[in-house]
Every structure is written in C-alpha cells, then in structure tokens.
Amino acid sequence: MASAAAKQPARTASKAASGGTGGTGGTAGGAPAMPLASPLMGGLNKKKKPFLGVPAPLGYVPGLGRGATGFTTRSDIGPARDANDPVDDRHAPPGKRTVGDQMKKNQEDEEEDLNDTNYDEFNGYAGSLFSSGPYEKDDEEADAIYAALDKRMDERRKERRELREKEEIEKYRMERPKIQQQFSDLKRKLAEVTEDEWLSIPEVGDARNKRQRNPRHEKLTPVPDSFFAKHLQTGENHTSVDPLQGQFSGLATSFPGGLNTPYPGGMTPEAGELDMRKIGQARNTLMDMRLSQVTHHIAFNCKLNYFEESQKFLQSICWCLQVSDSVSGQTVVDPKGYLTDLNSMIPTHGGDISDIKKARLLLKSVRETNPHHPPAWIASARLEEVTGKLQVARNLIMKGTEMCPKSEDVWLEAARLQPGDTAKAVVAQAVRHLPQSVRIYISAAELETDIRAKKRVLRKALENVSKSVRLWKIAVELEEPEDARIMLSRAVECCPTSVELWLALARLETYENARRVLNKARENIPTDRHIWITAAKLEEANGNTQMVEKIIDRAITSLRANGVEINREQWIQDAEECDKAGSVATCQAVIRAVIGIGIEEEDCKHTWMEDADSCVSHGALECARAIYAHALQVFPSKKSVWLRAAYFEKNHGTRESLEALLQRAVAHCPKAEVLWLMGAKSKWLAGDVPAARSILALAFQANPNSEEIWLAAVKLESENNEYERARRLLAKARSSAPTARVFMKSVRLEWVLGNIEAAQELCTEALKHYEDFPKLWMMRGQIEEQSENIDKAREAYNQGLKKCPHSMSLWLLLSRLEERVGQLTRARAILEKARLKNPQTPEIWLESVRLEYRAGLKNIANTLMAKALQECPNSGILWAEAVFLEARPQRKTKSVDALKKCEHDPHVLLAVAKLFWSERKITKAREWFLRTVKIEPDLGDAWAFFYKFELQHGTEEQQQEVKKRCENAEPRHGELWCAESKHVLNWQKNIGEILVLVASKIKNTF
Template sequence: MSGNTPTPTPTPPAPLPPPPAARPARYDFLNSKPPPNYVAGLGRGATGFTTRSDIGPARAAPDLPDRSASAAAAAGPAVGRGRGKPTGEDDGDDDGGDEEKGYDENQKFDEFEGNDAGLFSNADYDDDDREADAVWESIDQRMDLRRKDRREARLKQEIEKYRASNPKITEQFADLKRKLADLSAQEWESIPEIGDYSLRNKKKRFESFVPVPDTLLEKARQEQEHVTALDPKSRAAGGTETPWAQTPVTDLTAVGEGRGTVLSLKLDRLSDSVSGLTVVDPKGYLTDLKSMKITSDAEISDIKKARLLLKSVTQTNPKHPPGWIAAARLEEIAGKLQVARQLIQRGCEECPKNEDVWLEACRLASPDEAKAVIARGVMSIPNSVKLWLQAAKLESSDLNKSRVLRKGLEHIPDSVRLWKAVVELANEEDARLLLHRAVECCPLHVELWLALARLETYDQARKVLNKAREKLPKEPAIWITAAKLEEANGNAQSVNKVIERGIRSLQREGMDIDREAWLKEAEAAERAGSVLTCQAIVKNTIGIGVDDEDRKRTWVADAEECKKRGSIETARAIYAHALTVFLTKKSIWLKAAQLEKSHGTREALDALLKKAVNYNPRAEVLWLMAAKEKWLAGDVPAARAILQEAYAAIPNSEEIWLAAFKLEFENNEPERARMLLAKARERGGTERVWMKSAIVERELGNVGEERRLLEEGLKLFPSFFKLWLMLGQMEDQLGNGAKAKEVFENGLKHCPSCIPLWLSLASLEERISGLSKSRAVLTMARKKNSATPELWLAAIRAELRNGNKKEADALLAKALQECPTSGILWAAAIEMAPRPQRKGKSTDAIKRSDHDPHVIATVAKLFWLDRKVDKARSWLNRAVTLAPDIGDFWALYYKFELQHGTVDTQKDVLKRCVAAEPKHGEKWQAISKAVENSHLPVEALLKKAVVVVAVEENANSAGA
C-alpha cells in the first residue's frame, strides 16, 4: 500500500443490537482471530508491550492516538510486528468493528464502571435501577452495623493493649511520687543536685588564673570587719566627730534587704493583710490621677498631634459640635482649663442650636458662670429638655428648681420628664394640681394618670381611671390599678369583676393576652400587698393559651416557679384554680398541701386537707397526711377520728391500719395498738402487720407471744427476711446460740440473697465458734452474692478484730477489684492506710467512687484530724446533703460542731437533722432499733449517736 493512499471515510455508526432473543450465538473469542489493531489491556491504560525500561522510571504513559485503519496503516511496522501480520495488511473487519462492539477500545479505564464504561452509557436510569441500588445500599448499611460492635471492640482492645505496653510517664511514677511523702528531711537533703552537662553555649576558652594581690585581700578583710567599739578620739570629743577614715564600710546586702522591708511595709499599709483586697479609695485614687501633671515626652507629643488634628477639624468644619467638644476636653486633660473654656465658648457661638455643646460649656464653666451659660443655652434652644433639667439642677433650693422647671414647661408642655421632675418637687396638693395639668398635656402617658389616681380620693380616682381608659384603651396597667383601688377600699367582690372586664376589653381592642406577662403582674401585685388582685389576675389569665391536655403540667410548673421566686400567694392562687378544674387529682392536692405546710398556717392546711379527702375519699395518702398533721399539732383524738373516717372510706387499707397502730403505739397506748393489729391479722394482713405485732410484744416483754407471732408469720410468709432476723436476734438475746444459728440458716434457705441474714450468721459464728467458721460463712455468702461490698467489708473487719492486718489488706485489695466503685470499701481503704498515704488514697477514692457520701465523710474526718476546720465543715455538709437519710453522718457532723462550732451552728445542724428524720446508718440503726430507744425523738437519738461516735473515735485513735 502506497503512502499517498486516501484515508477511508468513516462508516456511519452501526444500528442498535437486536433484542436478546434475536441475537446470534456468542462467538468463541478465545479461538478466534483478534480484530485489527487490537492491543491487549488498552482499556485499562496499558500500552501494548511497553516495559519500564522503555518509558523510564516514574513516567506516565503517553496518550495514544486514535488507532483507526489509516493510523494503523501509518504505524503498521511498529504495531503489527507483535501480531504476526504483514505491514499494511487489512482483513476487511476494522471498518465497522468498533461500532459493532458499541464502545471505543482506545478509551481510558473508568475507575467506577471498569472497562465496561461505555456499554450502557446510553441506557436510561429507571426506577428499577434506583430501587436495586437502594436495596444494595441498605444491605451494605446492615452489614456495616453488624460489624460495628466487633470493629469497636477490636479497636478498644488495640488501644488498651497499646496503653498497657506504652504507659505514660505519670502513670509509671505515680506510686513512687506517693512514696515521696515518707521521705525524711535528711533523705531530701541527701538527694544530689543534677548538674548542667549539656554542651550548648559552652565555648572553649582559655582561662588564666593569677594570684590575688595582698592589697585586695586586705581591703576585703577591712570591709568584712565589724567594729564593736567607738574610736577613743570620738569618745574623748563626746562622740560627736568620727574621722572619715574610720567610718565603717556600709554593707550593701543589708541596705538592699532594708529597702525591700520598707517597700513591703508600704504595700502592707495599702492592702488588707487578711483578705488581700485593696483598701485604697478608688475615687480618691482617680482624683489623684487627674491632678497629675503630664511630664512624659511621648504624652506631650501625642497631645500636640491631637491638638493639631482637632484644630484642623474646627477650622475646616466649624459647625461640627463634636469637634469643639473634643478640642475642649483635650485642653482640659492637658491642664489648660481656661483654654478649654474659650474653645467651648467659641463652639457655642458657632453651634448655638446644639444642646451637647451648651451642656459641655456648663460643665467646664465655674459654678458662678454656669448659670449664665445655661441661661444663654435655653434662650438659644428653648425646646431642649436636657438644658432645662440642667438649669434646674444648678439651683440650690427646691423652690428655685420648681420655678425653672415650670418655666421650661411653658416652652415644652408635652415633656413627660419635666412634668415628673416638677411633680417630685411639689407637695401632695400641688402635685395633684400639676398632674391634672400634666394628663391634659400628655394624655398618652400612663404613669401620669396612675400617679394622679393615687393622689385622688376613691371617687375621684375612679373617674381619673375611667378617663385614662378612654384615652388609653390598650393599657392593662389601668385595669390592674383599678382592681388594686377596689381592694384597698374593701370592695373584694369588685376586684375579680374589674380584672375580668379588663381582659375582655383588651381582647376586644385586639390585644394579645400574654400569660407570662400577666403572671408577672400578679407577682408584682402580691409584692405590693394586693393579694385579691393577684388571685383575680391568676384566675382570669392562667388558662389562656394552654391546651387542655397540658393544663395540669403547665400549671404545676408555674406554681413551682413562683414558689422558688418567693411568690407564695401567686403559687397558692394557681393551685387553687387548678383544684377547681382537677378536683380528683391527688398529686395537685398534695403539692398544695406541701405549700401550705411550708408557708401557710396550720388552720389553712387542715381546711385544705379536709377538702382534699372529701373530693378524694379513696386517696390513702391524703387521709394519712391529715391525720399526721393533727397528731403533730398534739390533737390525738382528732387524728384518731380522721383515721376512723378513713377506715370507713377505705375498709381494707393496710396503710390506714398501720397508721392507726402507730398513732396508738407512739402515744403509749399498747393495748389499743395490740387490738388494731389483731383485727388487721384477722382480716388477712400482710407480713408488715405480723412484723409490727412482734415488735409490740417485744417492747412489752412478752417473749413467748413474740416467738409465737414470728413463727406463725414465717409459716405464712417464709420469704420475708425481717421475720427471720427478728426471730434469730430474739434467740441470740435469750442465749440460745444454737437455736439462733438454726433460725439464720433456715432463713438463708428461703432468702439466699439477704445480706443482713448472712452478716448476722457470720457475727454469731465469730462469737460462738471463732474466726475460721465466720470466715467460711462470709466466703460462702460472697460466692452466692457476688460484688456485694457489705460482705467484703464484714470479712475485712473480722480479720482486723482478730489482729490479721495483712489478711485484711489482701481482702481489701480483692474487694476493690470486684467492687471498684464501692464507697464503703474506699472509705475503709482510707482509714486502714498509713497516715502519709491517706491523701493519695482519698484522691483515688473520690475519682473511683463518684463522690460517694461515705468517702466524703471519711475525707472530712481527715481534715478534722489535721485541724482544717473550714474544709472539714464543708465536706461534712456535703455528706449530709448527699445522704440526709444516713444518721451516722449527722452524728459525725454534730460532734464536729460541738467541738469546733458555735451555738448557732450546733442548733442549725440539730434542726436540719430533725427535719431530715434519718432512718439508716450502721450506728444509727443499732441505736434507733433498740427497745429502750423506740419512742425517743430524733434529737435524743442524735445525741446518743454522738456518744457512740466519740467512743469509737477514741478507740481508733488509741489503737493507732
């Protein structure tokens, strides 16, 4: 084929392939001849048989030209060499081969669709494809979620493994840092000082050493010499002359120390040595700064630059008032007051209609000239309210001030500020006349109308408010003032009518009634003493804009917020309105009763509870609360009557039976209490009834009856552990150790997870059989009840009681591994640690136990031992705040106040403890549940607990 062969014209694209049913059979591509100019891997970016040695290192392959038939003819010798075809050979298939395949073989490889990017490039992306992609996407997300937990666990394990193999420096040396607290002073001093062995900034230089001359040594000796006697010549002359040669050399070090001492004394005089706060008068200090003269060259140059700049401003634009004011203030700062007055006078001449310039001129003028300046100002600007007010301020007497203000009102009759100022200076009668004129001149200002209504009589005030309402129909303050007026004059029935009419009138005028704003008005009325107005506002506005299903929750929240802000009457009014809507909601009755109990009278509380039980006769808690309040008031017959009514309303209520029993039992009526419990048992009482019955017999000393009741109760309720405990404790107190052991073992068969039973059995075994048997019981208990701190603590204390300190430490370490967040175990760890290590233990305990009250109380005892009274008081207060139901903390706190507090702090702790009524605590329960202390008040129990705490602390200190 010759070189000038014409290029064949490209054939039109082949038609679309027929449907799959009409397509011919697939060709065997592996055994057929490749199409002309086929290059293997060309679609993936390959370039034939090119190797790295051909293209060189890190060089991208060049883009190949289009290998059409003519291109193949031109490059035939290079490409066809590898295919076994002669140069220029044409098999007749390359004209339409690419078109039949539907894609270009020379295109680059597509990273998303692979080498088949062009097969479906013209196909439509229909709904089926979109649905399929969505299905595959959901499958991928589901598979990713399934692998998420394993992936996160593997990542967490790798992080922990890395941290274990690469610990921080602070973690590696934490234990060593704690041991530094045990070092003595001699060991600290023996630590060698580390020297500077770095080679940085150390230049090798030649150093020569020359012997010191004798004259220098003699001079040094004379300087260090201290003369302790006067010169004989000076004594002979009366000691008034001292030769210069014999004057001792001044010690410069002593002089420097003296200067530092003098400076510290001066600073101490200027500061408070207790709190560190300055006592320098800030006003006087600023005055002193103003009187300082400018001596710095930089400040002088800055003032000169500013003066030139402001001079340019005033010359180029003399009608610009801020420029004159700034120039005058600059001269004032520079100390040239006369120049400043001259400048501001020129400013007044240039800008006579600007009130700021006149006010500045009045400020800079002397007191004698200020009135003349302000007079010229009001003549220039007669409608300036600021200038008239300033002119009145310059007058010394109220009469002259009133004259000036009235003169100003002649020019500005609609100025509210001037009217207010002149009314404040007038007496009541003159003020009333002035306000009549003021409301005529300023009819749209509500404060003037309200002020006039306050000064008028009842009938005149009503007329004034009616006129104000005509002028200002959209002002709610007028209606509220009218309601307060009616209340102040004893018209209680009219208060609600006025507020109701006012709200309707405002709604007709198109006003939106903002419930929050009206509640604030109700609180303001309460603070002003208008309780009926407050109640009327709440009644008529509390339900506006609140959905029916949200009314209860919203109203209760509003009442609680008002209660927090101290608006008790507003909260009471909200609850009263809510109870008119929700008569059968006992939660609202309870909250209203709590409000009356804390902020109301006993009579109001009794009346409220009486209404509550009338509307909610099936609510046990309301009956019990009403009876308790009567009991606390000392009216036992009334409380008994209420409980009888409650029993008639709720015949089978166990709570009412038990409340009646407690009322009789606490008031030394054991026979009544016994009869009530007998009736409760006959009517099928629960385990609590049997327990209370046994308690009554125990206090009366009827051991046989107590045993009978407990045994019968256990037959009916074998899984109630308190009955097993009471029976075992009774046998133990009677000296029947074997019988008590049998009872405890039988109880554990029915209640294997009851920790008090295990502890009682272990204590009994320790007293009867010794430590080994008790240790076995506690070990068995820990196996059946894992991660129970109380069992670990009992085992630790048993070892300590028997002198096994090492075994106790080992048990404590195991316990903290099993229960790492237990507060009682960390508290025991702090107390068992040596004194130098307790601080570190406390830090670890607070971090691990998440501010447990037991740990906080133990740390407070450490502060107490270190005589850090304030910190100990703060931490004890935190402990009783976190756990007010634990009486041991209250006993510890009260003992601390008895030792370090005042009478007021002691009374405060006692009052708070009585209000908390603690029921738990290791020492507290042992005291409160004793038979001899069963009827003692909280105050007496607290004092007994303090004695027990004091004895234990003394024993611990003696053992330490």
C-alpha cells in the first residue's frame, strides 16, 4: 500500500508535466511513448552517461544517420529549467514603446559614440548586430577559419609589401631626413667639448618681459602707517577685502606659507591708539623671514664652492689649536709640513666675514693660551695677510719673534712679510738669536742682490756652520773655477763624508791630483760606488783603458767587503749614464761585472735579452752591445741570440760590424740558413757580388740541398742579370732539391724573361708533382690569361679549385676573369660558391661587395656588406670598406663603429686616416698614417697612401722620410702593393720604385 501510494503522486506529476493524460505523442506504430524525466522520480535528477567517455556533439540525434525518425522529447533536450535559473529573455516578445522611448532611441542613433574606447576591431563602432545572441562553438570555429584565411591572404604578398614600404620609407627619409640624422656629426663633436667650454655656455633666458611671463603677477604695495591710523580711528578692525583689488583687509599680515596672523602679539589696540613700535616689529619679522629664505637659497649654492677653501682654512686653524705636550714639551705637529698647510688656506675668492672673525678669535685664544707656540703666530700673520691687513700681519709676526726667538720658521716668516731693507734687519736679528741656522743664512744670501754681498754672507755663514754641505754647494757655485777648487779643498776637509764635494773637487783637479782626491774619498767613504765609477771614467778619459776593468772589479770586491749589497739595476743605470757621457769602456766593464749577479742560470738568456731591449729603448747602445757580447760568450751555439745581435747591428750598427758578427755567427751556427743569407745580402747590397757568391757557396757546403740557399743564389744571379747562371742553378735545384717553390721560381723566371712556352712546360711538369700547390695553378691561369686564352685560363682556375678549394686567390682570379669578359651572373655564382665552401672568409665577402658596387648596384652592395659584417664582425678589411660605402655625413659614425670593433686593425686605421685626408684635416690624417705604419709596417698599401698624402700636403723632407722608412720596413703585403710588386714587368724594381709606382696609381676617389 505504501508503495502504491508513493507511485500515485509520481504518476500524476508526470501527467501534469506532459500536458495531459494522453502523453505528448507516440510512435508511428502506436507504441507507447517513453516516460518523461521528472525531478520527482526517486528524488534524483540522473544525467545521461556519455558514450565511451566522450560527450555527444551539439544537435546530435541518435539514429538520425540510419534514417530513423521520431519526436524530440524532453529526454533528448534535457531536464526542465530549475526555478533558480535566470530567465532567458532573448526571445521575449517586444514590449510596448512609448513616444519618449522612440525619440530617445532616434537621438542615440544620431549621436553615435565615435570614441576610440568604443571601437572594436571586428565589429567597428556600431557593435555587433547579433551581440545579444549566444556565442557558441560553431561561431568560434567559423571565426577561426575566417582568421586563418585572412592570415594566409596576408602572407601571400607580405614580403613584397614590406619591401615596397621599406623603399618608400627610405625614399622619404632621403628627401626629408630626421633632425637626428642631420645633426649626427655635430652631436659627435660635443664629445670634444671641454668642461670649461661647457660651463661657459650662457643659460637660455626668457626674452619676454615680466608681464608676459606672469600675466597674473601680483603687485604688492606696502601700506602706509597713515592708512592704518585712519581705519583704526573709524573702528573698522575686521574689514574683509579682495587682496587682488588692492583693498584693505583688516590688520592681518600675510606671512609666507599661508598663515594669516592678526595684529602682532595677539593684541588689538583700542580705537584711536597706534602702537608704532609693534608695527615695526611686525615688519621686521616679515622681512627677516623673507631674507632668511633667500639667504638659505644663496648660501646653499655658495657653500658648495666655498666648502673646499673653508675646509682647508679650518684644518689649518685646528692644527694651530694643538698645544704642546705638558710633559715632554714637544708638539705633535709635523714641523716641516705646516707651512704647506698654511699656503693652502689662501682662498681664491672672498671668504665669509663671520668665518674670518671666528678664525681670528680662535687664533687669539691659541696665542694667549700658549704664547710660545710658533705655528699660532705664523697662522695669525697669514690670516691677516689673506684678509689684506699686511701691517697687522707684520706687527703680529714681529711680536711672535719676541715670544719665540728660537724658532726658524717665525723668523723666516717675518723676513718674508717685511720689505727689503727691513727684511735684512730682521734676518740680521735672527742670526744673532740662531747663529747655527742654515736656512736663515740662505735667506739672508737670497735677500742680497749683489754677487759680492752674497759671497760675503755665505762665507760668514761657513765660518759659523762649516759642516753644512748645502752652504758649501751654494758658495762654490758662485765662485770661479780656481776659487771653487780652493773652496772645495776646504769643503772636503770640513765635510769628509760628502760624495758630491769629493767628486766636484776631482773634476776640477788635474789627472794626478784627481787620482789622489779619489783615493782619499774612497778612504773616507768606502761604501759608495760612484767614487769607483768616477775613478774608472777618469782612467778611460786619460787613455788607461786597461785599468778600467781592474777598477770595476776592485769596486765590486771592496763594496762587498764593506757589507754593501750589489744592486744590479742601479749598476746598469750607472752604466747607461756612462754610455751617454761617452765613457764606453767604463759602461762595458760595469755591464760585464754585474750582468750575471742575482740571476738563475735558466733565466739568464731571457733576462739578458730584456736588459738589452731596455738599454736600446733608453738610447744606451753600447750597453746593449756589451750585453749581447756577453750573452754570445755564454751561449755561443744559440741561434736566437745571434739573430737578435745581428738585427741589433743591422738597425743600430755599421755594415762592417754586422758582417763581422755574421762571420762569427756562421762559424758557431753553420746550420742557421738565415745567418748565411743575411751575410750574403749585406755583401750584395754593398755591391760586392763575388763575396756574396762565395758566402752562398760556403752555405751550400754547410747546408746541402737547402731550398732557401738555392733560391737566394738564384735571386742573386737574376738580380745581377746573370740569367743563364740562374737557369743552371734552378735546373740543378730541381734535380737535387725539387720543391714546389723551386718549380714556382723556375716558372716565374721564364715568364718574366718572356719565354712563355718554356714557362708553360715547366708549369705542367710542376703540376704533375705538386698539384695541391695553388700558386702553380694561379701562374698557369695568369699566363693563359696574358696570352688571351680565356677558355684555357678558366679551365686552369677551375682545375686548381678542384685541387685547392680553400685558396682564396684562385676564387678571386676566376671571379675577376668572368667579370672581365662580362659574365656578371657567373662571377656572382662563383663567389657565392666560394662563400659556401669557405664560410667566414672576409676576402670573399669583400670581393662580392665590390663586384656589385662596380656593377652599379649600390643597394645590393650595402645589403651584402651588412651580411658580411654579421658573419665576420671583427674583420678589419670589411669595416674599412664599409666606411666608404656610406654617404659622406655617415662616414664618421661608421668609422667610430669600426674602431670599436677593430681598434688595432691596420686596415681600419688606414681608413680613418683616409677619412681625415678627405676632410682636409692634414694634421690628424698624418697622425693616423703614422699610427698605421707603426702597428703594421708590412702593409704596403699603408705606405703607398702615406707617400701619396705627403706628395700632396708634405714637404720634400717628409716625403723622403716616408720613402726611407718604407725601404727599411720592406713591406710585402697589401692588395695594391702586391698587384704592382708581383707584376711581371716590375720584377726587377726595388722597394722605393714600387712605392712610387703604387702611389701614382692611387686616386683620391674616397
């Protein structure tokens, strides 16, 4: 019964929900309809489980794909709406609109909001027509499809559109450049402005008058006292008026900060009475507040500048406040440095009066507290001197001499402050109190203007202070040589420990007397090395060079016996001084005596080479020669030491000394080919060809089958027009020492002599043995190219590249050949292939850029240059070329960037020099040319440009100097230089002729 009763209300509720007892419908076959879901069934709202864990798509009808038909029931749509769900008014019937609503809508349509915040990228300003509808997944899919289509259509012509926009922007910028680009060169010049020039730039003021600057400027006019009295009599104590209209506003006084204070003191005077005193107090209070504001503002700025001087001043004052120690009676102040501190207190501008008064009071307190403290009197006098009260300063310092009669500083300060005659009297008085003071005697001598008076004063001083070396020196300097010798004889008796006096006396004596003087000096001062060195110089000056070595050896032994440490650096400095004085034997003896002291055996070679370089840099060539000679005695079989000594003689010696050294060198190092070649070259340059041949013959005996010696002999014969002997030497070399270089020299000799067929045969034979030697392929192609056999030349280059794909010169020759015959496309392809096989190669990138530039395609050249700098950011040749690819206003900027990337690259330095040359900055251009050839003297292009520059802007001496330096440097590299030096027509020209030839072909097109 209970279950039947429970089912009855559920069935009733189901019928009610379905709209009737008959249900909502049935199938075509009359089958009963499926019962509807109800929230009352079982008290639960069960949800359909998805099939295989995947929910059905929206709008899916089960069985519809198989042709099934039927009614859509609540079970398909979903449960009934809950009472708490929000009402869906999307399809509600339109309500009735009043006339006011219609007018309001029309007004909103007419006044459309066009603000940027109301703009939607998809819907525009008007908004979506269907914004009230739901945004479902199919809408999202449709939007995504449309967005993908738009993106695809946008990407189709994106590159072409961006390129066109970029060209339009560049064209616009060329026609209307930015202010930043127009003034870029001027802005960079601001880096050269000094701080003083920057501070001297006047401030930009406002040229308008005061009314224009502040149209609402309030004019404040002081109110007269009669006006106050008049209104007090009428009893108007609290009148309120507009202050801008100039009307009275009671007795209130407007103070800064917005505070309105009534009558001063908070008192209100009775009618008819006027307290003028309080009115004046109020005015004074107002004025004080305004003045204090202005004063604080000014003081803040002034104190910044005055702080340093004030600090020095107060330091001096505080120093003077230090009193003597009550126990020991000695001060804690530096007795020698206080005058320097007092000099620092002199201000550069007027100081604050209050500070001066405070300092005066402090110093007065110091003087009264400790009247026998000399610095207090000196500081007081300096203070009065600084403030311009010279007489007061003199009075103070004279009183100080009375209080401190034993102070040198006080007397010297008093003599300084007093005028001429009075100063002499002061010094005389000081001598009475301090008869042993050297400084006072020197001051007395300086006050005298006559030489005789000075001598008289100094002799009087020497009578009292005969032990003063300083006085003897000053007195001797004023005497004639004979009188000076007599005085020095007395001086060394009074001051036997003064080395300077002994040496001065020895210089003035004769040879025999000087020897005696120096012997006495050694007895009195056995620990000084200068006496021994002077004795050695004396013997050398008088021709006794054999005694020099003995004296220096005895000096070392004696000094060590007396406990003196032998400092190697000090002795080498003494040797350099002897060298500069012309005492060659002495300096060499000193070097030999001390060069090995304090050095480990394994460090000797390295240390001695550094010492020799140091002596050369100091200009002591004989010392360096002595060091090399000693090193060669210790290391006779070291090739590197012989080479260093040979280069030293080549640069700083004579031809005879170089040849003598090389003869000794080849005797000790016969296997060193470079030493033989240097000797043969020296003989050849001197014009002694037979001697050069004999040296090379000896070199052949010591080094059989040496490639370098063979080629040197061939060069010697070919340069002296002995072509048949050169051919025989090359033939013998090819048979006994066949190398790629020997074959190359053989081919070149026949080529330059005009025997093209013989050159081709030799080249073909050489390539059979050395097909991986790129220079042979290059020569073969150039020979064919000279004979105008373009196809054979192209074939030679291509075959060479197959064997030597990493030879940059072969790629460049092939590309230039194609460019010369008009095949630009093929030349580009060759260079691109070269870049692929040889990445990060600046030479290939540079040739690609120049190819496009020569073809007139400057835009493509700039693009390639940008790519090249990305791949090779530290390449000097690329940055140097990039500087001159820019327009003239941007070249300086580019050069700065190049220097940041390649600061010490010679090509970049040369580009900067050429840039200054193009701007007619002659001095700077010469400086940068000098810097370039100093960093890289082997770069022939730098010498050629430098010589061309001097031909246009230099003197004949400067031109010859550049030419001479170039010949000494013997450059071998450089694009323009190699093009001329390796040309077959210039094979016999020397360095100077090549320099003139290259400079003549340089055009100022940069």
